[in-house]
Amino acid sequence: DTEVTQTPKHLVMGMTNKKSLKCEQHMGHRAMYWYKQKAKKPPELMFVYSYEKLSINESVPSRFSPECPNSSLLNLHLHALQPEDSALYLCASSQWDRDTGELFFGEGSRLTVL
Amino acid sequence: GENVEQHPSTLSVQEGDSAVIKCTYSDSASNYFPWYKQELGKGPQLIIDIRSNVGEKKDQRIAVTLNKTAKHFSLHITETQPEDSAVYFCAAGNSGYALNFGKGTSLLVTP
Numbered sequence: 001d002t003e004v005t006q007t008p009k010h011l012v013m014g015m016t017n018k019k020s021l022k023c024e025q026h027m028g029h030r031a032m033y034w035y036k037q038k039a040k041k042p043p044e045l046m047f048v049y050s051y052e053k054l055s056i057n058e059s060v061p062s063r064f065s066p067e068c069p070n071s072s073l074l075n076l077h078l079h080a081l082q083p084e085d086s087a088l089y090l091c092a093s094s095q096w097d098r099d100t101g102e103l104f105f106g107e108g109s110r111l112t113v114l
Numbered sequence: 115g116e117n118v119e120q121h122p123s124t125l126s127v128q129e130g131d132s133a134v135i136k137c138t139y140s141d142s143a144s145n146y147f148p149w150y151k152q153e154l155g156k157g158p159q160l161i162i163d164i165r166s167n168v169g170e171k172k173d174q175r176i177a178v179t180l181n182k183t184a185k186h187f188s189l190h191i192t193e194t195q196p197e198d199s200a201v202y203f204c205a206a207g208n209s210g211y212a213l214n215f216g217k218g219t220s221l222l223v224t225p
Contacts, residue, residue: 004157042203042215043158090157102148103213105157 004106006091012112015081021109023074023091029104032074034066035090037108043090049074050096081113116141118206120216127194127223135219137204138186144206147180147187148213152201161202162189194223 004025013019023032031050035043048056049068063085065077074091088108095101117140127133139147145166150158164171164178164187171178175194180187187206191198201220207213 006157040201040218040220042218045213102160102163105150105159107155107157 004091004093004104006089006106006109008109009107010110010112012114013078013081014114015083017081018077018079020078021076021089021091021111023076023106024072025093025104026072027093027104028071028095029093030071030096031094032068033092033094033103034064034074034076035092035105037088037090043105047076078111081111083113086111086113116144116206116212116214118204118214118216120204120219122219123217124220125222127221129194129196129223129225131194133189133191133194133198133221133223135189135202135204135221136186137188137206137216138184139206139214140185141206141208142182142185143208145208146206146213147178148205149176149178149189150203150205150215152203152218154200158203191221194221196223196225199223 007022033048034046037043045058046060047066052068063080067075088110090108091106092103094103120137148163151161152158162176162178164180175192177190199222201218203218204216205213
């Protein structure tokens with residue numbers, strides 16, 4: 001199994017809503033990532049979890065709250081988002097973050113904030 | 115920090131022709147150079163990667179070359195097919211989280 005599974009594939013939310021994005025991998029990877037990708041742009045790193053602990057937060061606004069309940073799951077909690085937060089949110093995993101190994105991406109969750 | 119420049123931003127080729135995409139990087143500590151293909155509505159998928167101790171790597175119709183002295187690396191796709199049409203991203207770094215992506219090349223292969 002070399003898949004990173006993300007749900008939901010599409011999400012529309014208002015600025016006052018609270019929602020969550022979910023990500024799951026069963027490759028035994030110990031590093032998991034959230035990226036944000038705007039149209040026609042490369043992915044931008046948001047958060048890195050290493051061994052279930054947050055190791056990198058790229059100065060992301062607090063309206064985005066990551067959570068790693070266990071080594072296979074990664075969530076991104078969303079609250080009070082702005083329309084400019086509309087984007088494709090990609091989850092990725094790798095064996096661990098200190099080694100230059102392959103980064104496996106999920107298909108992404110396309111978020112629209114109204 | 116690392117800066118990765120990618121050219122061209124768009125590339126159109128006839129089916130069967132070759133396509134070349136070039137990237138340059140700035141940080142001499144970078145030792146890992148992957149290439150990702152992203153089809154419309156999908157996540158990026160690794161198609162080939164190269165490490166700094168290797169000058170060239172080939173996988174069927176795809177090859178990557180690395181010139182560490184000049185700090186540039188290139189993706190070569192031979193005998194292009196319509197299904198090769200996608201956005202291609204190069205990246206450079208020395209650890210998983212420290213990957214820096216180029217801005218992408220939109221490749222169109224016309225029948």
